Amino acid sequence: MKNINKFYPHLFALVGFIIVSLIYFYPVLQGKKIYQSDIVQYTGMAKEQNDFRKATGEEPYWTNSAFGGMPTYQMGANYPHNYIKKLDSLLRFLPRPADYLFLYFIGFYILMYVLRVSPLKAFIGALAFGFSTYLIIILGVGHNAKAHAIAYMPMVVAGVLLVFKKRYIAGGLLTMVAAALEINANHFQMTYYLLLLLLVLGIYYVVQIVKAKEYKHLGILSAVFAGAALLAVGVNATGLMATAEYTDFSIRGKSELTINPDGTPNTTDSAMEYEYITEYSYGIAESFNLIAPRLFGGGAREDVGKNSVMYEFISDIGANPQEAKEFVKTVPTYWGEQPIVEAPAYIGAIVFFFALVALFIDNRKIKYAFLAGAILSLLLSWGKNLPALTNFFIDYVPLYDKFRAVSSIQVILELCFPVLAIMGLQTFFKSDKTEQLKALKLAGGTALGIIILLFFSMSMFSFVGMHDEQLREMYGDIGPAFVEALQEQRKDMYTGDLIRSGLLILAAAGILWAYIKNKLSAMWATVVVGLLMVGDLYMIDRNYVNNDDFVSAREMDAPFQATEADQFILEDTTYYRVYEPQGRLQARTSYFHNSVGGYSAVRPQRMDQLFNYLVDPRVNAVLNTINPETMEIGKPFPVLNLLNIKYMILQAGEGQNVPIINPYANGPAWFVNSVKPVTTADEELKSLEKLDSWNVAVINKKDYPEAVQKTSYPADSTATITLKEHKPNYLKYSTDNDNEGLAVFSEMYYTNGWKSYIDGKEMPHFRANFVLRAMKVPAGKHTIEFKFEPEVVKTGSNIALMSSIGMILLITGGIYMAVRKPQVGKQE
Structure with a gap:
């Protein structure tokens, strides 16, 4: 019985965790789902994969709906065993x-x-x-x-x-x-x-x-x-x-290009550019958000409430109470160094205080290991703001250059500090009164000293955000007054949160002092401190994730609705791709069509380079040729054509989508008359800018020497190659050609997994036109198959x-x- 009884506290804790989890997210009990922007994007990316799985019971491992085609390995693929x-x-x-x-x-x-x-x-x-x-x-x-x-x-x-x-x-x-x-x-x-x-x-x-x-x-x-x-x-x-x-196929691999999109030399040896890796670098002073949440304005869209500078400002310029109330729900108060922040990385003032207690009273040296882990995490999170350390890790520490958003390494600190805090809480109640009082004075003095120092350092900060100039222009005549009020709001949040954290630390210290003076039992002191510690974090969390974030399950399961443009395009049942310039790196298009864009942190590198270097910078040139009567592109654009982009979706007016037809798209596959051999990736890419892709294929002879042994093929206007069947992981073509030909397929070349067959016999294929597949096809009538069998x-x-x-x-x-x-x- 004694052995069974010792499990009861753990069972109670388990039940408690279940209850607390459901209470915080209680709308899930009503069948609702939290609206998660990244999951909405994932739903768009994975729709073809999930639909295929549901219809066939098979796992495709490839999708054609994103970036022209890519493996589903990072999109929730299911593997045997x-x-x-x-x-x-x-x-x-x-x-x-x-x-x-x-x-x-x-x-x-x-x-x-x-x-x-x-x-x-x-x-x-x-x-x-x-x-x-x-x-x-x-x-x-x-x-x-x-x-x-x-x-x-x-x-x-x-x-x-x-x-x-x-x-x-x-x-x-x-x-x-x-x-x-x-x-x-x-x-x-x-x-x-x-x-x-x-x-x-x-x-x-x-x-x-x-x-x-x-x-x-x-x-x-x-x-x-x-x-x-x-x-x-x-x-x-x-x-x-x-x-x-x-x-290596994705943007996390090292680039073969020696030039940047603007033509300057690419000198980096890292898998990704330094600016991309360090774009989200935590500001050094901003790190004090860990103990006072809104020192740097909190998040990019803060609800500052009715008793705020911004509420008063917007009311003074004529807004009625309801308008003012709605306006102050999404105020851009964040003024730190990161491009955008949803919420501060706040670990809790009381958690920080008890971590200090651990450092002063706990005799276990393991505390120094956790402290070292936290400090390393903090230093690395500064990224470009501490270039010496960051550059060392990027250049010499294996795999470090594979990851971006270096600020997220603070998760290690967010693990280590609660560990230290609870070690401090545990040891405090086991120590004698003298040690307790000493630790209380040292930890309290240090924590409050930091708060006071920050309070008196306020004049050192500008409270100017990186987007303030844009806001000043956006609000026109009231722009200067708006930004001035915004900066006053930030100052108010700075002082308010310092006072809040200071009071919380004083309250926790007061409870420990009451225990030392025998005014509270150890259990009650622990419970009250625990309530303060958790309650502090809970209240901050509710500012950013709460019941308002939940929507009906249907809205999350089917987050995109087809526009008139989508419906127009879907009437075309042939095989083609769609390009939405304003939303290329979003997944909406992938939800309905075979898209050349998508939403992925590991998107295919060469496809991304193709658009960054040759397509996106020239979109306006394409748009200028549109015939307003037919809504067709007026002249051929090589890259669009070879990718079989038959439609573009443009945003016009108030978010209205308009379908644009590209009558020059090459189609699923075609025979070319000649090969242009090149020796570098740079040449492969540059050759596409003015390529006659219908007649010429660009092939890297260094990578595929056997493919360029023959560089010309007889022109035959009667030769045909027709797509007969297509699935995410299977393509079937029929060919009829009086001579040997070189066929180019508007499918993404991927080194591993795709196997090609002619009349059931496996035959080699190779990369052409920087991203596509090509293969030599014997004279006569044949059946060509591509199967993705990784x-x-x-x-x-x-x-x-x-x-x-x-x-x-x-x-x-x-x-x-x-x-x-x-x-x-x-x-x-």
């Missing part, structure tokens, strides 16, 4: 996004348990971690994969700590399963940042082990980690291998199956051994 995904689905049993909030809580609770924190304090810590503002806002905008990966971070750390504590079986199994779930979340940037934290923790422990000369322990833990990592990677082999294969899926699935079996055997054996001989860990 992905059993870790099934386990993840069991853990995420709550309606979305309550499921991710629940994962935040449960993962951090497990980490607290490993750190020997009592259930009540672990429960409070889990809530504080889960309600960290950044973790909530990413759920609001739809960064689900990011939230998913962050949620498993604490669990991975917990497993690693257990192994270092010589809990080899429990730690090894937890590390293995948690790491497998972490990888399965499929946000490699977050996983990469987690590895940086684990590296810091590992250095700390290895130094301790070497000092103690525990080389046997070092050998055992190395073997445990290697085995856990091998199986965690193995069960996710298909996704990892597919992603690795696709990376070997990486077959190989990866076999590895995943074997690794899953190994994982199950290890878990079974581990449980058996733990039951026979329970392990005893040691305190830090």
